[in-house]
Amino acid sequence: MSEEWSFEKDDFLTTTPYEALYAYHKEPFTHAAKMEELAAYSVSKGFKGFKTMYKKYVESLKAQSGTIYIDNVTNFTNQPLELNAGDWEADDSGIFKKNGYNDEVACPHPIMPVERLVNIDTGEEKLQLAFRKGTIWRKIIVSKTVLASSNKVTELAGSGIAVTSQNARAFIQYISDMENMNYYLIPEKKSIGRFGYIPDEGFSPFVDGLIFDGDVNFKAMFQTVRSRGSETKWLETAAEVREMSTTAKIILAASFASVLLEPLNCLPFFVHLWGVDSGTGKTVALMVAASVWGDPAVGAYVKTFDGTVVGMEKTAAFLNNLPFCLDELQLAKDSKGRTTFDVYKLAQGVGRTRGNRSGGVDLTPTWRNCILTTGESPLTGTASGAGAVNRVIDIECKSAQAVIKDGMRISGAVKRNYGFAGRKFVERLYQPGVIDQVSERYRELFRILSDRDTTEKQAMAAAAIILADELACQWIFSGQQPLTIEQVSEFLASKAAVxxxxxxxxxxxxxxxxxxxxxxxxxxxxxxxxxxxxxxxxxxxxxxxxxxxxxxxxxxxxxxxxxxxxxxxxxxxxxxxxxxxxxxxxxxxxxxxxxxxxxxxxxxxxxxxxx
Structure with missing residues (x-):
C-alpha cells in the first residue's frame, strides 16, 4: 500500500488524494477497496476523517457539474452493516441531509436497520434497529406500524433512541429510505411471538435462527425456557421425585402431556394440587414440573394467580403448547374468601375477541396446553358448572402423605439444573411416524378410560397424562415404570360428581x-x-x-x-x-x-x- 500511496498528513488537506481515489469511481469494487486502503493509510499518517472528507469532495464535484454520482454509504464505527445512505449523511456525528440551506437532522446518533423480521403466525413485518450511544451497539425490534407514524415513533425515546416530535418525520423518512434502498442487503428472518408448534418449522423456542418478536413483557419469560446445569443431576432428581408419590408422577407427566394436546387435537385441562396443610410439597412439585422446560423459580417460568383475566389469557396464548404453571390459588380470592378465578377462561383455549382503535378486531388469542395449579382449596366448588369440573383433575394433598419429601433440597436441585427433558421430548415426538403411533396408543387409552365411571373429557385428560408418562419413561426416564390406568383413575371425577x-x-x-x-x-x-x-x-x-x-x-x-x-x-x-x-x-x-x-x-x- 505504501508503494502506491505516497501522501503525507498535510496532503489530506488538499484535493490530491481524493482525486486519486475518484479515478476508480467507475469500478465499484475496486473503488471500495481503494477507499478502505486510503482510509487506513491516512490514519497511519496521523490523519483521521478521510471518508468524511472524501464525501465532501464528491459533493463539490456534484455541485459543479450535476452529472457525477457515487454511492453514499453509512460510516458508523463498528457498524453491523454497511448500507447505501442515499442523500443522507450517516456517520458517528449522526444522520442528516441537506435541505436547502439547512441540515435536516433525522437522529443525532448512529442508527440503522439491520434485520427485517416476518412473523410466522401473523405475517406482520418488523425491523430490528441497531443504534449506538457511546461505544456499545444495542438492538431493538420495532413494528413497522410504529416506524410509519410520527405520533407513535416517539415511543422509541423510552428505549434510548433520540427521537422527538421535532425530528420524528425526518427519522421516519430516514428509516424508510434505508430499508427501501437496501432491501436485498438487509437480511430477512422469520420470527415468532410465542412458544409451541409452528407448521413446517418446528417447535418454538427449539428452532435454530428463529427470533422472538413478541410482546416485550414476555421477553423475560421467553428467556426462561433454556437449559442450565447438569442433565444427569436433573434426571437423578426427577427420578427420585417420581418414586415419592403417585401425585408427583402425575403432575410431572402432565407437564410432558402439554405438548401432546396439539397433535392429539385435545382440549386444555387442569391438574390442581390442593390441601389445607402446609409443607406437603405442592409448590415444589409444580417447580419440578416446570423444570422440564426452563427456570422453575416462582416469578420466572412459574407464575401466581395474582393477575388479571386479560393477563392470564395473553400468558396462556404466549405459552401456547407449553404448560401454564400457576401457584397459590388463594391469591385469586376476594375479601369474602370466594375464588374469583374462572376455570372456563383458560379451559376453552380461546381468549376474548377484542376490538382495536382502527375499528377492526385484534387477533384472537388461542392456546392448547395443560394448566398446572396449586392452592389450599379445590379449583371447583359445588356450584361450578359441569364443564368446569369436567376439565379439572383435583388432587388433594395431605400431610400424612406428602407429594414431595425434603422439598428444600429438591427445589434447590431443580433451580440449578433444568430445561433438558422438554427439548429432548419434543425432538423425539416430532420425528417421522411418531405422531401416528402416539395417536393410536392415545385412542386405546381413551377407550379404556371412557368405559369407566367418568366423563369423556376426564378420560381425555387422563389418557394424555398416562401416554405422556409412558413416552417419558421410554425417552427420558429409562427403565422406570409408567403410570397405570388404575393409579390415575383414582383421581378422576365420576359422572355424578361432574x-x-x-x-x-x-x-x-x-x-x-x-x-x-x-x-x-x-x-x-x-x-x-x-x-x-x-x-x-x-x-x-x-x-x-x-x-x-x-x-x-x-x-x-x-x-x-x-x-x-x-x-x-x-x-x-x-x-x-x-x-x-x-x-x-x-x-x-x-x-x-x-x-x-x-x-x-x-x-x-x-x-x-x-x-
Whole structure:
C-alpha cells in the first residue's frame, strides 16, 4: 500500500488524494477497496476523517457539474452493516441531509436497520434497529406500524433512541429510505411471538435462527425456557421425585402431556394440587414440573394467580403448547374468601375477541396446553358448572402423605439444573411416524378410560397424562415404570360428581333439611318465616324462594329445573313446572321436590332388637 500511496498528513488537506481515489469511481469494487486502503493509510499518517472528507469532495464535484454520482454509504464505527445512505449523511456525528440551506437532522446518533423480521403466525413485518450511544451497539425490534407514524415513533425515546416530535418525520423518512434502498442487503428472518408448534418449522423456542418478536413483557419469560446445569443431576432428581408419590408422577407427566394436546387435537385441562396443610410439597412439585422446560423459580417460568383475566389469557396464548404453571390459588380470592378465578377462561383455549382503535378486531388469542395449579382449596366448588369440573383433575394433598419429601433440597436441585427433558421430548415426538403411533396408543387409552365411571373429557385428560408418562419413561426416564390406568383413575371425577344437576339436587335436599322448621305449611307464630311445606317425602318450596336459593348458590335456574324434570325429581302440573299448594292458607305456586330415601346409620334395625 505504501508503494502506491505516497501522501503525507498535510496532503489530506488538499484535493490530491481524493482525486486519486475518484479515478476508480467507475469500478465499484475496486473503488471500495481503494477507499478502505486510503482510509487506513491516512490514519497511519496521523490523519483521521478521510471518508468524511472524501464525501465532501464528491459533493463539490456534484455541485459543479450535476452529472457525477457515487454511492453514499453509512460510516458508523463498528457498524453491523454497511448500507447505501442515499442523500443522507450517516456517520458517528449522526444522520442528516441537506435541505436547502439547512441540515435536516433525522437522529443525532448512529442508527440503522439491520434485520427485517416476518412473523410466522401473523405475517406482520418488523425491523430490528441497531443504534449506538457511546461505544456499545444495542438492538431493538420495532413494528413497522410504529416506524410509519410520527405520533407513535416517539415511543422509541423510552428505549434510548433520540427521537422527538421535532425530528420524528425526518427519522421516519430516514428509516424508510434505508430499508427501501437496501432491501436485498438487509437480511430477512422469520420470527415468532410465542412458544409451541409452528407448521413446517418446528417447535418454538427449539428452532435454530428463529427470533422472538413478541410482546416485550414476555421477553423475560421467553428467556426462561433454556437449559442450565447438569442433565444427569436433573434426571437423578426427577427420578427420585417420581418414586415419592403417585401425585408427583402425575403432575410431572402432565407437564410432558402439554405438548401432546396439539397433535392429539385435545382440549386444555387442569391438574390442581390442593390441601389445607402446609409443607406437603405442592409448590415444589409444580417447580419440578416446570423444570422440564426452563427456570422453575416462582416469578420466572412459574407464575401466581395474582393477575388479571386479560393477563392470564395473553400468558396462556404466549405459552401456547407449553404448560401454564400457576401457584397459590388463594391469591385469586376476594375479601369474602370466594375464588374469583374462572376455570372456563383458560379451559376453552380461546381468549376474548377484542376490538382495536382502527375499528377492526385484534387477533384472537388461542392456546392448547395443560394448566398446572396449586392452592389450599379445590379449583371447583359445588356450584361450578359441569364443564368446569369436567376439565379439572383435583388432587388433594395431605400431610400424612406428602407429594414431595425434603422439598428444600429438591427445589434447590431443580433451580440449578433444568430445561433438558422438554427439548429432548419434543425432538423425539416430532420425528417421522411418531405422531401416528402416539395417536393410536392415545385412542386405546381413551377407550379404556371412557368405559369407566367418568366423563369423556376426564378420560381425555387422563389418557394424555398416562401416554405422556409412558413416552417419558421410554425417552427420558429409562427403565422406570409408567403410570397405570388404575393409579390415575383414582383421581378422576365420576359422572355424578361432574353433573351440575346432580350436585344441585343434593344442594336443594340439604337446604330442605336445614330449613325444615320453615317448611311448616302454616304458622301461628308471626316470627317464623314460612317458605313452604313438607308432606309425604316431598318438599313444596315457594317458587320465588326456590329460584332465589339456586341463584344464590350459583346454579342456573332454568338448567336445574330442566334436569329435575328430566330425572323426575319434581312433580309438575301439566306443562307448568310448579304445583299449587296452600301456604298459610293461601293458594301458592310451589316447586314440588321429591326427597330421596336415605338409609339411616344412627337407628337400630328392628330385626336386630332382642325379643
Amino acid at each position: 353433573s351440575a344437576g346432580d350436585r344441585g339436587y343434593k344442594y336443594l335436599c340439604d337446604w330442605v333439611t336445614q330449613n325444615s322448621n320453615k317448611l311448616c305449611g302454616r304458622s301461628e307464630n308471626p316470627n317464623i318465616e314460612v317458605l313452604g311445606a313438607l308432606e309425604d317425602g316431598r318438599a313444596y318450596i315457594i317458587r320465588s324462594v326456590f329460584e332465589r336459593i339456586l341463584q344464590d348458590a350459583g346454579y342456573s335456574t332454568a338448567a336445574m329445573i330442566s334436569y329435575l324434570k328430566q330425572e323426575n325429581l319434581i312433580e309438575t302440573r301439566g306443562r307448568a313446572n310448579t304445583r299449587g299448594k296452600r301456604i298459610n292458607g293461601i293458594p301458592t305456586e310451589c316447586f314440588c321436590l321429591r326427597l330421596p330415601a336415605v338409609d339411616l346409620d344412627d337407628e337400630e334395625d328392628p330385626n336386630d332388637l332382642p325379643l
